[in-house]
Amino acid sequence: MIPLQHALIFGALLFSLGLYGMLARRHAVMVLMAIELMLNAVNVNLVAFSAYVAPGAFVGQIFAIFVITIAAAEIGLALAIVLRVYRNKATANVDEIDLLKW
Amino acid sequence: MDIGTGHAWLIPALSVLSSLVISLALLLKSVHVLPKNGSYLSIAAIGSGFLLFFPILRDLLSNGPREYGLPWLLVGGTEIRWSMLLDPLSVTMLGLVTLVALCVQVYSLCYMHGHPRFGWYYAVQSLFAASMLGLVLADNLLLLYITWELVGACSYLLIGFYYEQRSAAEAAKKAFVTTRLGDVGLLIGILLLFKVTGTFQLSGIFDAVATGKLDSATVNWAALLIFLGAMGKSAQFPFHVWLPDAMEGPTPVSALIHAATMVTAGVYLVARTYPIFLAAETVLSFVTIIGLITTLMAALLALVATDIKRVLAYSTVSKLGFMMLALGSGSLAAGIFYLITHGFFKALLFLGSGNVIHATERQDMRELGGLRNSMPVTTATFVIGSLALAGIAPLSGFFSKDEVLIAVREHQSPFVLVLTLFSLFITGVFIARLVLRTFFGAQTHDSSHYHEAGWNMTGPMIVLAALSIVGGLVVFPFFGEMLGLGGGFMEFINPSSGAHGNAGATVHAAQFDTAMALLSTLVSGSGLLIGWIFYGARLWSPQAISKRMTPVVVLLENKYFLDSFYQAIINGVVLVAGLLVATFDRVVVNDVAVNGLGRIAVFAGDRLKYHVTGKLNNYGMGMVVGAVIIAAAAFTFLS
Numbered sequence: 001m002i003p004l005q006h007a008l009i010f011g012a013l014l015f016s017l018g019l020y021g022m023l024a025r026r027h028a029v030m031v032l033m034a035i036e037l038m039l040n041a042v043n044v045n046l047v048a049f050s051a052y053v054a055p056g057a058f059v060g061q062i063f064a065i066f067v068i069t070i071a072a073a074e075i076g077l078a079l080a081i082v083l084r085v086y087r088n089k090a091t092a093n094v095d096e097i098d099l100l101k102w
Numbered sequence: 103m104d105i106g107t108g109h110a111w112l113i114p115a116l117s118v119l120s121s122l123v124i125s126l127a128l129l130l131k132s133v134h135v136l137p138k139n140g141s142y143l144s145i146a147a148i149g150s151g152f153l154l155f156f157p158i159l160r161d162l163l164s165n166g167p168r169e170y171g172l173p174w175l176l177v178g179g180t181e182i183r184w185s186m187l188l189d190p191l192s193v194t195m196l197g198l199v200t201l202v203a204l205c206v207q208v209y210s211l212c213y214m215h216g217h218p219r220f221g222w223y224y225a226v227q228s229l230f231a232a233s234m235l236g237l238v239l240a241d242n243l244l245l246l247y248i249t250w251e252l253v254g255a256c257s258y259l260l261i262g263f264y265y266e267q268r269s270a271a272e273a274a275k276k277a278f279v280t281t282r283l284g285d286v287g288l289l290i291g292i293l294l295l296f297k298v299t300g301t302f303q304l305s306g307i308f309d310a311v312a313t314g315k316l317d318s319a320t321v322n323w324a325a326l327l328i329f330l331g332a333m334g335k336s337a338q339f340p341f342h343v344w345l346p347d348a349m350e351g352p353t354p355v356s357a358l359i360h361a362a363t364m365v366t367a368g369v370y371l372v373a374r375t376y377p378i379f380l381a382a383e384t385v386l387s388f389v390t391i392i393g394l395i396t397t398l399m400a401a402l403l404a405l406v407a408t409d410i411k412r413v414l415a416y417s418t419v420s421k422l423g424f425m426m427l428a429l430g431s432g433s434l435a436a437g438i439f440y441l442i443t444h445g446f447f448k449a450l451l452f453l454g455s456g457n458v459i460h461a462t463e464r465q466d467m468r469e470l471g472g473l474r475n476s477m478p479v480t481t482a483t484f485v486i487g488s489l490a491l492a493g494i495a496p497l498s499g500f501f502s503k504d505e506v507l508i509a510v511r512e513h514q515s516p517f518v519l520v521l522t523l524f525s526l527f528i529t530g531v532f533i534a535r536l537v538l539r540t541f542f543g544a545q546t547h548d549s550s551h552y553h554e555a556g557w558n559m560t561g562p563m564i565v566l567a568a569l570s571i572v573g574g575l576v577v578f579p580f581f582g583e584m585l586g587l588g589g590g591f592m593e594f595i596n597p598s599s600g601a602h603g604n605a606g607a608t609v610h611a612a613q614f615d616t617a618m619a620l621l622s623t624l625v626s627g628s629g630l631l632i633g634w635i636f637y638g639a640r641l642w643s644p645q646a647i648s649k650r651m652t653p654v655v656v657l658l659e660n661k662y663f664l665d666s667f668y669q670a671i672i673n674g675v676v677l678v679a680g681l682l683v684a685t686f687d688r689v690v691v692n693d694v695a696v697n698g699l700g701r702i703a704v705f706a707g708d709r710l711k712y713h714v715t716g717k718l719n720n721y722g723m724g725m726v727v728g729a730v731i732i733a734a735a736a737f738t739f740l741s
Contacts, residue, residue, distance in 0.1 A: 019726065022722050023719050023722050023723060023726070024719075031718065094717075094718040094719070095717060095718075095719075097716075097718075098715070098716025098717065099716070100714065100716055101714060101715060101716025
């Protein structure tokens with residue numbers, strides 16, 4: 001069986017990747033995808049801890065399914081917003097969407 | 103059903119009603135709908151009040167004093183009652199107030215005719231009379247205080263009736279503020295009595311005083327504070343300054359204020375609460391001293407005043423002091439007797455001066471003279487009023503003044519009596535000066551176009567003149583019994599026969615003292631004679647005398663510099679304190695506290711707004727940094 005550390009390192013890498021993507025990307029869809037990466041990194045951690053700490057209880061797995069459900073709802077809403085913004089401003093660049101700036 | 107003391111509440115209620123109806127009509131701009139712009143309504147109200155006085159008096163004489171009322175408020179365990187007291191004192195005042203108010207209102211029909219605020223004048227007149235009647239009837243210090251303040255407010259409105267003139271507006275303000283100084287004292291006195299006795303009812307308070315439940319310090323303080331209110335209203339030294347200025351009001355208003363409604367309220371207040379004063383001997387001496395000072399200094403001021411209304415105003419101040427002197431000498435009956443007779447002849451004198459002003463449009467006696475040919479009725483009635491004021495037998499002023507003098511002689515030192523007689527002497531001089539310079543002597547203006555006033559101006563004057571002549575006779579038991587008073591006026595009014603009898607009251611029975619009568623007549627007569635020598639026969643020149651006494655004349659012409667002194671206090675203390683408070687308000691409260699907080703918010707917002715960049719990356723970075731910091735903190739401090 002793969003040791004726990006491997007799963008955690010993988011989760012951390014995935015999270016950092018998502019974090020970098022969220023901060024560095026300009027396109028709104030890319031930012032959303034980066035957020036998905038971070039959520040999945042969390043899911044990996046939840047499942048890994050569950051399998052190693054309390055095998056057979058499936059607590060982490062069930063929690064991961066909740067996260068996936070929420071993430072689906074969130075991405076659906078976010079993509080709809082991005083679509084409306086694109087229709088109005090002809091861009092999806094987050095740097096140009098600054099209506100609430102001082 | 104017989105009309106009796108139980109219907110006394112109708113008298114003020116009718117006047118209040120007429121005042122309300124006229125005010126409502128004024129608000130709806132339809133006062134012309136009312137008969138004679140509402141004036142007939144007001145006269146009808148006060149006239150019915152005067153007619154009600156007779157059955158009430160008859161009922162009082164046959165059934166004795168009565169006290170009744172309605173519950174008004176229940177505060178804690180204390181019931182405050184809306185109650186009235188019908189005893190000889192209040193019923194007597196009821197008659198005086200309704201009669202004088204009726205005369206003045208009839209007189210005003212002609213005097214105020216054609217004034218644009220004619221309706222308003224009558225609305226306030228009605229309310230004024232109603233307030234005074236309520237004050238007279240009140241058996242509850244709280245009710246008394248309310249009506250007391252209403253009297254003050256109405257006098258403010260009427261003194262400032264010609265408010266287009268700055269002087270009238272100033273005079274109204276002065277009257278209101280000066281009397282208010284005393285009113286504060288009265289209010290504190292009432293609350294003090296309530297605190298120690300737990301009631302506002304006069305009977306309860308008198309019982310507490312009579313049974314010695316209150317210590318003497320409390321009684322003295324209460325009496326002093328109540329007297330403070332009376333000093334303000336009754337223009338006693340040093341609060342007298344508002345009264346001469348109140349001459350700015352219409353002349354009938356002056357008559358009303360001086361004879362029946364306003365200034366007599368103070369004397370009446372002392373008389374009403376007399377059992378408290380009798381228990382407070384120190385304060386009673388204070389009343390005497392203030393009365394003596396007032397009567398002397400005002401009489402001297404009347405010597406140099408040239409405005410006929412001001413001479414009369416100072417004579418009123420002087421006579422109010424005289425009444426206080428009587429009260430201070432322990433004779434309630436003499437003080438009230440003088441108040442009543444004074445009400446008759448002073449109203450008469452003011453209405454007479456109103457005739458002069460109405461006909462000539464002048465009120466400086468240096469510009470007047472020889473009016474007796476063109477205005478015979480006015481001259482005759484005015485002379486009657488003047489002789490009554492001077493106290494010449496057998497006019498009413500003679501008897502009432504003698505009663506006061508007897509009381510002073512019996513209870514005060516001879517020195518006080520001499521000073522009182524001196525003030526009577528001065529009264530003779532100044533009233534002779536007033537009459538001779540206005541109605542006699544050479545005509546200073548062409549008087550062919552001056553004419554006697556109409557019947558509704560002379561009518562009330564003739565009524566008042568008749569009363570000024572015979573009014574004093576009620577002091578004699580045989581005359582009083584003819585009217586059914588059961589003795590002379592003094593026995594009728596004595597506090598022992600009132601509802602709140604006080605065993606310790608000094609009962610001062612009527613007495614005709616021949617020596618005192620001769621002495622006072624001699625003094626008054628010599629005063630009149632001196633006046634005649636100066637201003638009638640012109641044997642001596644007043645200018646020559648005043649030149650020799652320049653410092654005194656300067657002192658008198660500047661009214662003892664009291665007005666300037668008060669003005670200096672207002673300028674130096676009140677206005678400076680006001681300026682300090684205003685500066686504190688502007689600088690500390692406004693600029694620092696209120697505006698300062700606002701500026702901090704504006705400044706902070708101006709600087710802090712820049713963190714809202716609108717860049718998603720910045721926000722994300724902020725969240726990350728924040729999360730890292732929280733995580734680091736959790737690791738550091740929790741593990």
